[in-house]
Each structure stands twice: as C-alpha cells, then as structure tokens.
Amino acid sequence: MTAAGADLTIELSTAELREVTAYAVACAEPVLAIFERVRPGDDRPRAAVDAARAFAEGAARTKLIRDTAWAANRAAQETRDAGQAAASDAARAAVGAASAAYLHPLAKATQVLHILGPAAYAARAFEIDAGDDPRVGADYIAKAHDLAGPVVVSVLSRYPNAPGGRGRMGELLRMLDVSARGKPPPATRTAVPPPP
Incomplete structure (x- = not known):
C-alpha cells in the first residue's frame, strides 16, 4: 500500500487476462440465445x-x-426497460465478457465482477427464462465452476471476496465465488426446494 487507504496492486499478466476473458466468453456465450x-x-x-x-x-x-461493451449495455437497458428481464441479464453477461478484458490489477472486491459477473448474469438469465427457477441458476453456477480453470482460480484468489448486494445475481455471484475459491460448496440444486 502506497498511502493510507490506497488500494493494493496485484500482479496480472496479459496471458492471465486473456485466460480470464476466455472464461468470461465461455460463460456468457450460451445465454446469447435468450437475448x-x-x-x-x-x-x-x-x-x-x-x-x-x-x-x-x-x-x-x-x-x-469498449465500444461493443457500451452497445451491449444499451441493449441490456433497453430490454430491461421493455420488461424483458432474461434478455437484459443475457446482454449484461455479454457486457461482462467484454469487461473482463479490462480487469484492473487492484485488489478491490468489485473487480470480481469482471471475472465472475458474466457467469452470474448468465445464470440469472437462464433462471428467469425458466420461470424464475432457482435450480436452473444453481445448475449454471455449477457449470461455470467446472469451466474455471487453474489460471482463472489463481487470478480470482488474488482479489477480495465478491461484494455483497446486487439481488439474486449477487447471490449467484457469491455462490460461484465461494465455490471457485475452493471453500465448501454453496447450497446445491438438491438443497433448493422445488417450485410450487
């Protein structure tokens, strides 16, 4: 730390940044069909x-x-405003994939969104698309966990835990964060009660 309250800088190579971005793309791409x-x-x-x-x-x-990320963000806002929540979260997953290329080497919890946000937004989009079924989101988080290779997990481990808040997407984000860091897994699909 260079001064009181300053953020710690972490090491992050271009190769690692590319690996994190590839992971974000792999997590976001399947949900594009919803949008x-x-x-x-x-x-x-x-x-x-x-x-x-x-x-x-x-x-x-x-x-x-950056230009395509901003355009996808506008698409997310437009679908949100039109009441198309699943499509909006699908577009946010795409924004997150592009944003992964700009992961900052600052040890801030918000940077975890650049790593795991695409997976969490995709999980939420699939969940909403399935009638707001939390089992669908939990299943996608499990898939995203499996996609996270050692480089992604290594990069993630340099950052603080995922931030709080952000509603259900934030819950999904934190589920994946805990799981990817190798802590005891969060509640799985068997622990989520079936819909009425």
Whole structure:
C-alpha cells in the first residue's frame, strides 16, 4: 500500500487476462440465445462477446471491445426497460465478457465482477427464462465452476471476496465465488426446494 487507504496492486499478466476473458466468453456465450430470441437481428451482445473472444485469442485490446461493451449495455437497458428481464441479464453477461478484458490489477472486491459477473448474469438469465427457477441458476453456477480453470482460480484468489448486494445475481455471484475459491460448496440444486 502506497498511502493510507490506497488500494493494493496485484500482479496480472496479459496471458492471465486473456485466460480470464476466455472464461468470461465461455460463460456468457450460451445465454446469447435468450437475448436473440427476444430481439432477433440485434447483434450488440454477440458483438461484445466476439470482441472479447478475439482478445482472448491473442488480438490487441482495442477500443472495439469498449465500444461493443457500451452497445451491449444499451441493449441490456433497453430490454430491461421493455420488461424483458432474461434478455437484459443475457446482454449484461455479454457486457461482462467484454469487461473482463479490462480487469484492473487492484485488489478491490468489485473487480470480481469482471471475472465472475458474466457467469452470474448468465445464470440469472437462464433462471428467469425458466420461470424464475432457482435450480436452473444453481445448475449454471455449477457449470461455470467446472469451466474455471487453474489460471482463472489463481487470478480470482488474488482479489477480495465478491461484494455483497446486487439481488439474486449477487447471490449467484457469491455462490460461484465461494465455490471457485475452493471453500465448501454453496447450497446445491438438491438443497433448493422445488417450485410450487
């Protein structure tokens, strides 16, 4: 720490940043179908995921990633305002995938959103799309846990635990955070009561 209250800087290589971004893309991409079903022809979230993928595969980190992330964010806001919650969270997963390329090497809990946010938003989108079934979200978090390779877990372990708040998406985020860090797993799908 350089001064009282300053944030600690952590080590983060470009290779690790690419690995985290690849993970975010893998978590966000499956949920794009929900957005595209609701908004056919609107490719803003897919463009954000594609730009993130290009970076993960070795392309330069360019303004295109930020531009597509902002466009996907507008798509998320538009679908939210139209009452299309699952599509909105699907678009937010895409925003998160692009944002993963800009994970900052500052030991702040909010940075965990760049690592695990795409998975949590995707889980929430799938959950809402399935009639707000919490088992669906928990199942997707389990899949996202399995996708997190050793590099992603190593990077995650350098940051503080996921922040509180953010409603159900935040709960899903924290479930994945606990699980990925190797702590005792959170409540699984068997512990969630079936819907009435």
